[in-house]
Amino acid sequence: MSTFENDDTLSRVPLPALEDTCARFLEWCTPLLTEEELADTEAAVREFGRPDGPGPKLHADLVRYNADPATHSWLDTFWPARYLGRRDRIALNANFFFLFRETPLHGFAEPQVERAAGLIAAAVNYKTQLDGERIPPVATRGKPLSMAQHRFLFSTTRIPGPVQDTVRAPYSDEWPGPSTARHIVVFQRGNVFRMNVIGPDGRPYSLDDLAAGLREVQKAGAARATTDTAAGHLTTMARAEWAAARDRLAALDPGNTATLDTIETALFCVCLEDLTPADDLAACDQLLHGDSGNRWFDKAVSLIVFADGTAGINVEHCELDGTTILSFVDALLAASPEEHAAKSGAAEQGVPAIEPVTFVLDDALRADIAAAARSFAQYGADTATATLSFDEFGVDEVKRLRMSPDAFVQMAYQLAHKRAKDFIGATYESIATRQYRRGRTEAMRVVTPEVLRFVSTFDDPAASPGERRAAFRAAADKHVERAKQCQAGAAPEQHLWELQLIQKRRGLELGVPEASRLYETPGWLTMRDDYLSTSSAPSAGIRYFGFGATSSRCIGIAYVLLPDRFNLYLSTPRPVAGMMYTFADRLREALRELRDLLDER
Missing domain, CATH: 1.10.275.20 (Choline/Carnitine o-acyltransferase)
Incomplete structure (x- = not known):
């Protein structure tokens, strides 16, 4: 098909x-x-x-x-209003990331170049398959899922607007059919370069050609761009402010319009980072809110590769949800770079054309760029994050205990939150609905009467193990029931x-x-005032998934459920970081205790 x-x-x-x-x-x-x-x-x-x-x-x-x-x-008008209508910054607040699984790069003299070239080859192969509509439609439990979001993987860019943003993308009235672009943009130390990845005759460049092109980028971008010339910082601004700055940028010099066009029509971004992350947390933080001068956060897809070859992706959320990106990432990592290159028909064509992508700037725009850089750096510093890799058991063990893995961890979150903060707070979970035409997600609210009863019973010293187990299973069953309601559109x-x-x-x-007064009621305001904002990404192709917290007291929980472990990335505003760390400690305890309770004979 x-x-x-x-x-x-x-x-x-x-x-x-x-x-x-x-x-x-x-x-x-x-x-x-x-x-x-x-x-x-x-x-x-x-x-x-x-x-x-x-x-x-x-x-x-x-x-x-x-x-x-x-x-x-x-929901056709709802989604643009929800995503494109938001006026705060999208960097850290809306974009999300995946940290890819480790790839052996031993023996490579240039692990960054090798990894980046391999990912580019894989992404270009995916595009060639998508252009020919040869990507197999995804199905879950035999039900086909909407593939509409795949049209926004390549050459898609969010454009800031004073009231509501827009999206520049192929498969549109303005740009029918697949993207005809043959280039990507590569960021190196705040410098930007256009690099062709598809040759004049439509054949992708070979792996060796791509690697040679990246080496040229490294040489040309060896000197770090000054902060006030790295225009990527502008994409971290609040949307109306960025829209005004973009208008001034375009009006200042005709060349700036051409430069914006180069970036916005590029198939995707590749961001080369000097640093080698000290650990997974450092890599995740860089993927979420790293050097903003070395990013274009409005771009739908940015592949980020560190000095040691560690890699991941940052995604602009307005047209792309996690499940679509997971399918894309799984495909990128499912075969070797050589296999991807061969499948795409890549051929030796020499070093791809490399051109610097620069803007003409005046003092006011330089000041805007520098101010945006300072503001976002502070915003990142004001965000506390943590990784939690719980490796004592995972999905396989929970299934053995006859429970939904998602319900299991969600109940653990509720128990840990109650123990950390001494109350139950509103909790959001994203539920995929791609089984419908242009389906995206539904908003599930996790707290039910059964959850309250479970948490109360579990920590009641007078409750027997049987009573605790019954309350736990009742809450988990209710969670599964509500998730099915959401999947059925009944939310x-x-x-x-x-x-x-x-x-x-x-x-x-x-x-x-x-x-209506309904929208000022305690019910509407309290139900949507998240203390926990949660979303899962089930894939063995990634180590971590992450996004920023959604309010001043919220803990963002992005979780990857794997056969033998649970990997979580937590984020929260720094003033309440202590509670996040306490929550993480209580969560480890809760996971163990819940597993032991179910395993009692």
Whole structure:
């Protein structure tokens, strides 16, 4: 089957009935509320959902939109508003990373060049397969998944805007079909170079050619760019500020527009880093928020390779989710560079053309670049992170104990959080919904009455092992049930959020001139005020996955569930770092205790 053959036949994301969404919303927020807060929230929901209230009017408009044959999903306008509408910086706040599994590079005199050339060859091979629609469609448990996001892997760049960003990408009305670009951009010590990776006749360059080209980049970029000329720093700014700076950049000199075009149309970025990470945590931090002068955070895909050949990827999130990138990364790492090069038809063509990519800058833009560099460096320093590799057991052992591995670790997070902070807080988990047409993710809220009962029972000295075990399994079963609801499109948050966005866009026209009180209730605000923000990446091709925390007191938990271990990357604002480290300690204890409880005879 061709890559995109299933996409038009997939069913649409189900649009829940308004009354079902309101009922689920109350069910989901109740465990986090006091009786008084719940009563206030219930009253607002009744007001929102009454026959002449704002809810039915807004929902009716969404029903009409969903019925339009041109609509792929009732979430078609939601995703741009959610991702492209955010106005803070995307670097560290929205982009995510994967640290690739270790690759033996012993015997290589130039491990960075060898690893980078191999990854480029693999990525170009993937593009050639994708262009011919020869990437097999992904399926889970026999169900085909949407491959639409794969169209945004190459030559895709987020463009800052004053109110909402846009996306420049192939497979669009402006740029039909696969990307025709033949170059990448390579960052070296804050210097930027265009490097061809596909020759004039459409054949990819050989591995030796790519390595030779990278050596030329290293030579040309040997002198580190001064901070105020490394324009990549600008991509760390808040979006409206970056949009204004980009406009000034383009207006200053016609050559700057051509330079932006070179970067934005490049197939992907390769960032060569001088340093050798001291450990996995150092590598993860660099992948998330390393030298911003050596990045272009708006680029969909940036392959980052360190001096010792350690490598990973930084991803701009607006059109790409973790499952799509996992498929891409798994393919890159599934074969040797030589196999990838051979499959793509790569041929010796000599050293690829290397051209410096530079901007004309005035004093004001130099000052903006330097200020952005200082601000982001401080922002990174103000973010505390930790890696936790729990190697006493992993997925195989949890399955032996007849429990969902995801439910197992999520219950461990709740127990550890209660022990670290003495309360249960709102917890988000991302649930993939790619089985639907242009499906992406659904927002799951983890805290249930069963979770509260489990945590209370587990640390009750009067509870018997049997009572603890029963409470644990009941909470885990409820977790699995709710995850299945999310996978079936039966979740309340994104539905209510889209209704809120419709009111902001078209409220006057629809007879809903004012925002509903529902969105100011304790239920709505508390349920979405994350203390834990969690997402998993199941792949043996990566060591760690990571993203930044989502609020001033949130712990971001990116977890990789492997057969023999659990690898986690934690992030939180530095002022509350102590709680994150305590949580990590309590989590190790909780994982052991829960496993022992299930294993008792």
